[in-house]
Amino acid sequence: MAVTPEDSGADLELVGITKRFPGFTAIENLNLTIPAGSFFALLGPSGCGKTTTLRLVAGLETPTAGRILIGGKDVTDTKPHQRPVNTVFQSYALFPHMTVLRNVAFGLYRRGIANPLGLAHEALRLVELDHLAGRRPAQLSGGQQQRVALARAIVNKPALLLLDEPLGALDLKLRRQMQLELKTIQDEVGLTFLHVTHDQEEAMTMADTVAVMNKGRIEQMGAPEELYELPRTAFVANFLGQSNLFTGPVVASGADSIVVDVAGAKIEVPRERAQRHTGVVTIGVRPEKLSLLVEEPAAASGVNVLGPGVVTDVSFSGVSTQYLVEMPGIGTVTVFAQNMVFGPVVNRGAEVWVSWTVDHGFGLADDEEPEPRFAPDDDTRSIAVKRREALEAELDEA
Numbered sequence: 252m253a254v255t256p257e258d259s260g261a262d263l264e265l266v267g268i269t270k271r272f273p274g275f276t277a278i279e280n281l282n283l284t285i286p287a288g289s290f291f292a293l294l295g296p297s298g299c300g301k302t303t304t305l306r307l308v309a310g311l312e313t314p315t316a317g318r319i320l321i322g323g324k325d326v327t328d329t330k331p332h333q334r335p336v337n338t339v340f341q342s343y344a345l346f347p348h349m350t351v352l353r354n355v356a357f358g359l360y361r362r363g364i365a366n367p368l369g370l371a372h373e374a375l376r377l378v379e380l381d382h383l384a385g386r387r388p389a390q391l392s393g394g395q396q397q398r399v400a401l402a403r404a405i406v407n408k409p410a411l412l413l414l415d416e417p418l419g420a421l422d423l424k425l426r427r428q429m430q431l432e433l434k435t436i437q438d439e440v441g442l443t444f445l446h447v448t449h450d451q452e453e454a455m456t457m458a459d460t461v462a463v464m465n466k467g468r469i470e471q472m473g474a475p476e477e478l479y480e481l482p483r484t485a486f487v488a489n490f491l492g493q494s495n496l497f498t499g500p501v502v503a504s505g506a507d508s509i510v511v512d513v514a515g516a517k518i519e520v521p522r523e524r525a526q527r528h529t530g531v532v533t534i535g536v537r538p539e540k541l542s543l544l545v546e547e548p549a550a551a552s553g554v555n556v557l558g559p560g561v562v563t564d565v566s567f568s569g570v571s572t573q574y575l576v577e578m579p580g581i582g583t584v585t586v587f588a589q590n591m592v593f594g595p596v597v598n599r600g601a602e603v604w605v606s607w608t609v610d611h612g613f614g615l616a617d618d619e620e621p622e623p624r625f626a627p628d629d630d631t632r633s634i635a636v637k638r639r640e641a642l643e644a645e646l647d648e649a
């Protein structure tokens with residue numbers, strides 16, 4: 252599709268956005284800048300406020316406080332159709348009485364754009380559905396309807412495209428294929444994409460920037476690799492992939508690293524990768540960074556070791572095998588080992604040690620919520636906080 256300057260993406264800025272529904276705060280003081288032309292993913296669990304954020308940007312909800320700017324222009328008080336925004340909703344909302352082609356061309360007709368049917372065919376080719384242009388939505392599968400909804404939004408070349416779980420109805424293979432295609436489409440048309448998903452792999456594959464949202468707040472934002480390799484909170488460490496988290500007091504603090512006592516083992520974490528350097532802290536390491544050893548390794552600098560523990564579960568998942576290791580005084584440690592040999596490296600019941608390079612560890616900020624804002628639950632952050640409180644109480648007694 253040809254892109255003219257006024258078609259290219261626009262910056263989106265959310266400044267101090269709060270959204271309160273009667274008796275419920277869905278978004279709290281959200282500040283966010285999405286640069287023009289970027290592919291931005293908002294990632295978070297069900298109910299964290301993703302759709303609400305998109306509806307605010309689209310103008311379908313009014314913020315309780317704060318301003319919304321698109322391309323530097325304050326649109327907070329403008330109507331949805333006055334905003335240079337198109338949305339692909341979680342439910343695709345196609346017109347049932349129109350053909351696929353008419354559905355896609357609809358917005359172009361309404362705005363009096365030349366050659367609406369030609370442009371609609373072009374958009375349908377992008378989502379590989381042009382051969383079904385003559386069908387009605389009811390004659391399509393859910394995944395096909397979702398792709399029509401996508402074509403219908405892209406064809407308008409909005410400065411800002413909002414995508415609310417646009418691939419939710421697709422099977423895994425088609426989903427992966429569409430992820431790559433969407434990314435190509437975004438590169439080609441140069442629009443700003445705000446993509447909402449609860450699928451962490453999807454967010455990491457597609458976006459240049461990922462914001463992890465939890466209970467109406469953004470916990471951490473950055474490039475996918477950065478978020479994955481250096482999560483700052485227990486929530487991010489576990490929502491974006493899996494993590495092994497350990498809690499203990501800092502017992503030594505050097506220029507380059509801190510040492511944390513984890514159930515008697517001295518675990519070193521690079522200072523610059525730890526958010527806190529004193530007191531009781533929670534540290535972590537990703538399961539694929541761990542090596543499984545059947546003999547106690549000789550102490551070596553730059554390497555952390557935990558063990559011995561007992562393998563309680565071995566599960567094969569194709570590319571890797573997951574081992575669960577019960578470590579006395581610590582709990583369960585998860586190890587992902589790439590399948591380089593046929594069959595498991597160790598079996599259930601085996602005595603093992605785990606080790607990892609110091610540089611792969613991270614230390615969490617793990618700040619406590621001043622008071623529970625929502626109904627208490629057992630998410631990873633509150634578990635980490637509880638663990639820390641219990642340890643602090645123990646230390647006070649000692």
Ligand SMILES: Nc1ncnc2c1ncn2[C@@H]1O[C@H](COP(=O)(O)OP(=O)(O)OP(=O)(O)O)[C@@H](O)[C@H]1O
Pocket residue numbers: 272273275277295296297298299300301302303304341449
């Ligand atoms: N009109 C409303 N009135 C009251 N509460 C609402 C309203 N709309 C949404 N909420 C609440 O706000 C919270 C955020 O909802 P939202 O739809 O933004 O979640 P989401 O992150 O999109 O979740 P999902 O992944 O399940 O789509 C939810 O707890 C929801 O119940």
Ligand SMILES: [Mg+2]
Pocket residue numbers: 301302303341415
């Ligand atoms: Mg939603």
